[in-house]
Amino acid sequence: MSAADNLWMARALRLAEKGRYTTDPNPRVGCVLVKDGRVVGEGWHRRAGGPHAEIEALKMAGGAAHGADCYVTLEPCCHHGRTPPCTEALIGAGVRRVVAAMTDPNPRVAGGGLKRLQAAGIETVCGILETEAERLNRGFVSRQRRGRPWVTAKLAASLDGRTALASGESKWITSPQARADVHRLRAGSSAVLTGIGTVLADDPRLDARLEDGDIVQPLRVVVDSRLRMPPTARMLGLPGRTLIASCHPDPARRAALETAGAEIWAAPAREGRVDLAALLEELARREVNEVLVEAGATLNGALAIASLVDEWVLYLAPCLLGDEGRGLFQLPGIQVMADRIELRFDEVRRVGPDLRLKIQPR
Numbered sequence: 001m002s003a004a005d006n007l008w009m010a011r012a013l014r015l016a017e018k019g020r021y022t023t024d025p026n027p028r029v030g031c032v033l034v035k036d037g038r039v040v041g042e043g044w045h046r047r048a049g050g051p052h053a054e055i056e057a058l059k060m061a062g063g064a065a066h067g068a069d070c071y072v073t074l075e076p077c078c079h080h081g082r083t084p085p086c087t088e089a090l091i092g093a094g095v096r097r098v099v100a101a102m103t104d105p106n107p108r109v110a111g112g113g114l115k116r117l118q119a120a121g122i123e124t125v126c127g128i129l130e131t132e133a134e135r136l137n138r139g140f141v142s143r144q145r146r147g148r149p150w151v152t153a154k155l156a157a158s159l160d161g162r163t164a165l166a167s168g169e170s171k172w173i174t175s176p177q178a179r180a181d182v183h184r185l186r187a188g189s190s191a192v193l194t195g196i197g198t199v200l201a202d203d204p205r206l207d208a209r210l211e212d213g214d215i216v217q218p219l220r221v222v223v224d225s226r227l228r229m230p231p232t233a234r235m236l237g238l239p240g241r242t243l244i245a246s247c248h249p250d251p252a253r254r255a256a257l258e259t260a261g262a263e264i265w266a267a268p269a270r271e272g273r274v275d276l277a278a279l280l281e282e283l284a285r286r287e288v289n290e291v292l293v294e295a296g297a298t299l300n301g302a303l304a305i306a307s308l309v310d311e312w313v314l315y316l317a318p319c320l321l322g323d324e325g326r327g328l329f330q331l332p333g334i335q336v337m338a339d340r341i342e343l344r345f346d347e348v349r350r351v352g353p354d355l356r357l358k359i360q361p362r
């Protein structure tokens with residue numbers, strides 16, 4: 001391991017980042033082929049079903065790949081998925097050494113890619129900039145290792161912690177810059193999750209609206225225990241898919257919603273409501289890596305209590321909305337300090353006139 005290894009891996013990570021909005025449900029992966037201290041090939045994975053990063057880099061390098069060092073942000077795959085194994089392509093091209101940032105948590109690979117390369121006489125190193133690589137694919141890693149997606153809950157509030165006036169009016173508490181930032185969060189997510197209360201109050205679209213339209217639109221997921229979703233909801237008229245999780249799906253309403261284009265998932269119930277942990281497991285089975293929650297106090301409170309949130313992103317606006325405004329979380333009262341839910345500030349940043357706080361459970 002050398003300073004050069006770090007440098008080339010950092011370049012591979014920057015390439016992987018280019019796939020942030022397009023590779024889902026596949027991981028974001030970048031690859032650089034280096035020979036005699038210069039880049040002979042590089043590439044990144046653009047779309048599921050398309051060539052992997054290693055194949056893009058090999059294509060660019062042609063014959064120059066022979067004897068090169070390969071820097072790749074995820075262990076090369078050794079299985080036939082939508083595409084053939086990268087290990088065989090690297091062996092065939094005659095690369096000398098493969099440096100991976102992390103092993104592939106996909107059980108079909110899980111170290112097998114590196115072993116296959118070693119068996120073919122290729123030197124391997126693993127773990128260069130591993131933290132950064134895992135972070136870039138935290139959703140994919142979570143799905144493979146925990147069987148549930150990475151869950152980020154987005155919140156937007158006034159300085160006195162209000163998300164709306166008592167009337168429900170909430171447009172707009174935060175700035176256009178903060179809202180544009182949320183569209184980037186949506187575009188980087190596999191699914192956007194909300195509750196039926198938010199749908200009935202706001203009729204949100206929940207799609208990602210970025211300047212660069214070349215993105216995979218997130219799946220829209222609505223938690224709707226009693227299936228109250230109107231078939232005229234705006235999100236049902238948009239491109240992309242909508243999934244409604246309901247534990248009491250009335251057959252007539254179900255038929256009307258299916259005609260309107262929604263898919264209904266008959267969810268298991270927990271205390272009469274959709275079992276949220278079961279919903280996340282179902283989403284993982286559907287290859288959802290990252291979920292962005294954009295919901296009201298009821299769903300935000302239920303997810304927090306069930307310890308199902310991995311990160312909160314709170315946009316805090318410099319204004320006050322008063323005591324009658326709505327709060328961020330509906331939670332049972334806490335009687336003693338020892339029972340408080342403790343969190344940790346991970347990052348604080350200015351976004352236009354607002355603050356963006358990234359907060360994680362302790």
Ligand SMILES: Nc1nc(O)c(N)c(N[C@@H]2O[C@H](COP(=O)(O)O)[C@@H](O)[C@H]2O)n1
Binds near residue numbers: 026082
């Ligand atoms: N090493 C590597 N480079 C890439 O560019 C990748 N996309 C992956 N993905 C791994 O292979 C699985 C997907 O395979 P198909 O695209 O279906 O052939 C994915 O689950 C990862 O394990 N790996």
